[in-house]
Amino acid sequence: MTEGRIVAGALAPHPPHLIYAENPPQNEPTAECGWEGLRWGYERMRADVAATKPDVLIVHSPHWQTYVGTHLLGVPHFKSLSVDPIFPNLFRYSYEMNVDVELAEAIHDEAVDAGLEMKMMRNPDFRVDYGTIVSCHLTRPAWDLPIVSISSNRSASYYGVEVMQEMAAALGNATRKAVEKLGKRAALLSSSSLSHRHFTSESEIPEDMSMEHVSSHALYLWDMQMIDMIKKGQTRQMIDIMPEFITQSISEMDAGSFAWLMAAMEYPEEPGEVYAYGTVIGTGNAVAGWYPKGALAR
Amino acid sequence: MSHPVLKGLIVPGLPHPLLTPEANPGYGRLRDAFEKARKEIAASDADVLIVYSTMWPSIIGHQIQARPEPEWVHVDELFHDLGSIPYKFRMDTELAKELRDCAEARALTARTIDYEGFPIDTGSVVALKMLNPNNELPAVILSSNVYSDRSETVVLGKSVVDALKAQNKKAVVVVVMTLSNRLFTKFIKPEEDRIHSDKDDEWNRKVLEFLGEGRLEDVAQLSREIHKQIRIPKVVNFKSMWWLSAVMGAHNDYAGEVLAYEALHGTGGAVVSLTPSVSKVGDKEYDEGDVEVFGGERSVLGSVETPAVSKAKATPASATTTTSTTQVERAGAASVHEVPAGEPGGALRTNAAPKPVGAYPHARRVGDLLYLSGVGPRQAADDSIPGGPIHDKQGNKLDYDIYLQTKAVIGNVKSVLEASGSTLENVLDVTVFLVDMDRDFEGFNRAYTEAFQGVGAARTTIAVRALPTPIAVEFKVLAAAGTATVG
Numbered sequence: 001m002t003e004g005r006i007v008a009g010a011l012a013p014h015p016p017h018l019i020y021a022e023n024p025p026q027n028e029p030t031a032e033c034g035w036e037g038l039r040w041g042y043e044r045m046r047a048d049v050a051a052t053k054p055d056v057l058i059v060h061s062p063h064w065q066t067y068v069g070t071h072l073l074g075v076p077h078f079k080s081l082s083v084d085p086i087f088p089n090l091f092r093y094s095y096e097m098n099v100d101v102e103l104a105e106a107i108h109d110e111a112v113d114a115g116l117e118m119k120m121m122r123n124p125d126f127r128v129d130y131g132t133i134v135s136c137h138l139t140r141p142a143w144d145l146p147i148v149s150i151s152s153n154r155s156a157s158y159y160g161v162e163v164m165q166e167m168a169a170a171l172g173n174a175t176r177k178a179v180e181k182l183g184k185r186a187a188l189l190s191s192s193s194l195s196h197r198h199f200t201s202e203s204e205i206p207e208d209m210s211m212e213h214v215s216s217h218a219l220y221l222w223d224m225q226m227i228d229m230i231k232k233g234q235t236r237q238m239i240d241i242m243p244e245f246i247t248q249s250i251s252e253m254d255a256g257s258f259a260w261l262m263a264a265m266e267y268p269e270e271p272g273e274v275y276a277y278g279t280v281i282g283t284g285n286a287v288a289g290w291y292p293k294g295a296l297a298r
Numbered sequence: 299m300s301h302p303v304l305k306g307l308i309v310p311g312l313p314h315p316l317l318t319p320e321a322n323p324g325y326g327r328l329r330d331a332f333e334k335a336r337k338e339i340a341a342s343d344a345d346v347l348i349v350y351s352t353m354w355p356s357i358i359g360h361q362i363q364a365r366p367e368p369e370w371v372h373v374d375e376l377f378h379d380l381g382s383i384p385y386k387f388r389m390d391t392e393l394a395k396e397l398r399d400c401a402e403a404r405a406l407t408a409r410t411i412d413y414e415g416f417p418i419d420t421g422s423v424v425a426l427k428m429l430n431p432n433n434e435l436p437a438v439i440l441s442s443n444v445y446s447d448r449s450e451t452v453v454l455g456k457s458v459v460d461a462l463k464a465q466n467k468k469a470v471v472v473v474v475m476t477l478s479n480r481l482f483t484k485f486i487k488p489e490e491d492r493i494h495s496d497k498d499d500e501w502n503r504k505v506l507e508f509l510g511e512g513r514l515e516d517v518a519q520l521s522r523e524i525h526k527q528i529r530i531p532k533v534v535n536f537k538s539m540w541w542l543s544a545v546m547g548a549h550n551d552y553a554g555e556v557l558a559y560e561a562l563h564g565t566g567g568a569v570v571s572l573t574p575s576v577s578k579v580g581d582k583e584y585d586e587g588d589v590e591v592f593g594g595e596r597s598v599l600g601s602v603e604t605p606a607v608s609k610a611k612a613t614p615a616s617a618t619t620t621t622s623t624t625q626v627e628r629a630g631a632a633s634v635h636e637v638p639a640g641e642p643g644g645a646l647r648t649n650a651a652p653k654p655v656g657a658y659p660h661a662r663r664v665g666d667l668l669y670l671s672g673v674g675p676r677q678a679a680d681d682s683i684p685g686g687p688i689h690d691k692q693g694n695k696l697d698y699d700i701y702l703q704t705k706a707v708i709g710n711v712k713s714v715l716e717a718s719g720s721t722l723e724n725v726l727d728v729t730v731f732l733v734d735m736d737r738d739f740e741g742f743n744r745a746y747t748e749a750f751q752g753v754g755a756a757r758t759t760i761a762v763r764a765l766p767t768p769i770a771v772e773f774k775v776l777a778a779a780g781t782a783t784v785g
Contacts, residue, residue, distance in 0.1 A: 086357050200358065
């Protein structure tokens with residue numbers, strides 16, 4: 001068995017628009033273009049993550065929302081159709097994926113030992129959430145690696161952001177321990193945007209980039225603040241200001257995806273690689289990566 | 299036709315009564331209540347079921363399921379261990395499209411959904427499986443918009459009534475919602491299920507007491523308080539009572555029956571039936587406005603073309619005008635500039651002025667000019683006439699105060715101008731109509747002078763035989779728009 005470790009961690013937002021604009025064969029709608037800055041950034045992140053030679057992707061998704069405990073996919077293989085409930089006009093994606101159930105169960109067990117409420121999802125009819133699908137596709141479009149998909153427990157709704165972060169941190173630590181125990185080389189994906197105020201109307205042509213901009217200057221300033229901290233390696237400080245960031249920018253990081261990633265990677269102090277920033281229907285999105293020493297040789 | 303909604307139902311959306319009714323006696327009682335509700339629907343004269351689901355959040359306006367026969371095997375994302383739910387439903391596609399058009403006519407953003415595999419939410423699936431198991435009636439499912447506030451939700455409800463009337467159909471409407479929505483955050487055995495706290499239980503029972511008395515509009519007007527007390531902030535707030543009350547006519551005159559109230563993993567799940575009735579409770583003190591047209595922010599893309607314009611009339615963007623006030627932030631739009639961009643040609647409406655008595659807006663902007671429709675003294679809040687009406691309903695003349703009526707007219711003119719981004723100081727020309735020149739000119743002129751001294755607007759005063767409502771004075775105003783320079 002090789003030495004298990006987390007070889008890469010990425011902020012990997014999940015706007016379905018990016019897949020739509022890419023026109024992969026799995027997606028039925030087609031686009032002329034769109035959101036190139038983010039997509040090109042994803043291409044660079046994709047190459048760097050591939051260079052770390054992971055053997056599994058672990059994704060934490062805000063769009064599998066579980067209000068009772070944290071759940072993990074526990075079926076080895078899924079094949080179905082994902083239709084975005086908000087943007088069905090541009091995302092109708094036929095997916096097929098393998099799940100590393102052994103690793104999922106190991107994360108489950110470690111998290112239970114840490115006192116978290118956990119559940120394995122064993123229903124073969126279950127439809128995988130589009131956040132998981134989009135982040136995984138954009139990171140590894142070949143779908144040649146198994147994945148582990150972790151739901152977002154909505155403890156922020158019940159208790160507040162601080163409690164969510166404590167629980168997400170425990171889950172992150174459990175994830176790292178499981179990866180190490182099983183000798184896996186894991187790339188972790190925090191499937192999350194930054195600011196998250198959508199437009200409430202859509203242009204006639206979704207990929208009309210003349211219509212795309214951040215929802216407000218205030219949200220842009222928050223996004224830049226977070227990106228600046230990523231570039232400076234101030235990840236613990238990011239966690240510290242997360243309650244205010246989430247409140248002020250309506251961020252979906254209340255799902256815990258980012259806190260989970262940072263804890264799993266033990267709060268990297270090296271500057272993160274910011275591959276791209278762009279907006280999608282008003283929301284702020286950054287593609288960024290962190291690579292433990294020696295994991296990425298460029 | 300009489301009101302097209304024959305009955306309103308409130309049902310919970312969690313899958314336990316459908317999938318594991320035997321696991322807890324309460325789940326079984328909820329299932330029995332669903333069955334009673336099903337029989338009530340069957341005994342009604344309804345043509346269609348309309349479902350508003352709080353478990354289907356939308357962002358881009360309001361989504362309406364319009365696939366003729368959606369089919370899937372559904373699994374709940376949280377309670378997936380309870381089992382799979384295969385379904386095949388029958389939708390009223392024509393009514394769905396009509397509803398979309400009616401919503402757009404009221405300046406809402408709306409779209410129909412017709413895609414294979416679109417994920418119908420658990421709540422809608424449970425409701426239709428239990429209430430309409432053999433697709434006896436076609437259905438329409440409506441999403442619950444994440445950002446919509448009361449006014450938008452009320453307008454959506456009215457759009458449903460418009461659509462039903464347009465197609466001469468009668469409906470039973472179904473709201474899928476929980477009362478208190480706090481789930482246990484740990485897994486529990488079904489036999490351990492109970493309402494999460496006494497506080498939640500007490501509030502649930504109070505809400506159900508109101509509904510049992512048929513006081514739907516009272517519950518609707520308490521929605522924000524209910525949300526504050528017994529709702530944790532999930533994706534969709536407690537807004538369904540606004541919709542239901544608007545669909546059913548916004549009153550308290552229903553025969554209400556609580557068919558069941560039970561715990562579902564800690565939340566409050568109830569099946570309630572509301573049937574329009576001769577008043578048991580009667581009118582109440584309405585303390586919120588009755589909104590006809592959506593006036594909030596929907597033009598965030600910065601486009602001058604609005605959905606209503608683009609779809610209904612396909613007017614080129616360059617031919618339509620949207621004031622900059624439609625692009626202010628949502629809070630500001632609601633409180634100060636309630637001017638929608640939903641009508642063609644720069645038509646403007648505001649809740650701050652009395653409702654028009656015909657098919658016209660409060661004002662219309664063309665270039666740098668604002669043309670106001672005739673403005674009388676009637677008050678926006680309650681239709682009262684300061685200074686008193688000039689005659690009663692039988693036409694008997696009444697004494698009235700022209701000075702106070704004129705002051706009220708000027709107040710309304712000011713409201714329309716300010717909602718349109720302009721001011722009284724920008725008025726260029728006023729035409730005044732008086733029903734009794736000899737009696738009223740002096741009093742009118744005194745009030746006018748107080749307000750318009752120094753404005754420098756041109757003025758013409760004309761005597762007319764009558765005005766459309768029992769008022770003595772009306773102004774027709776032309777003003778410079780707020781961005782234009784006067785003088």
